[in-house]
Amino acid sequence: MPILDGISMVRKLREFGYSHPIIGLSADYMMQQEFQAAGAEEAYSKPLAKGFIDQIMTDYQLIN
Numbered sequence: 001m002p003i004l005d006g007i008s009m010v011r012k013l014r015e016f017g018y019s020h021p022i023i024g025l026s027a028d029y030m031m032q033q034e035f036q037a038a039g040a041e042e043a044y045s046k047p048l049a050k051g052f053i054d055q056i057m058t059d060y061q062l063i064n
Contacts, residue, residue: 007031007038014039021060 004012010022024035024043035043042056 007034010035010038010040021062023056023060 006024006026010024013022021042022040024032024038024040025046025048026032026035026043027046029045032043032045041060044052044056
């Protein structure tokens, strides 16, 4: 079992001043709003279409 769940981790990162994009990913569709309320720019539920993560990273200019 992890020490922090994803939503708690997003909150901690923002508390410590992390300003880069955070994209939440969960198996639970209902968690998307909680991720965004915690400070994530976006949140998605699994499964994702092939190539979707590459598109997100390109949109946020995390890859070329």
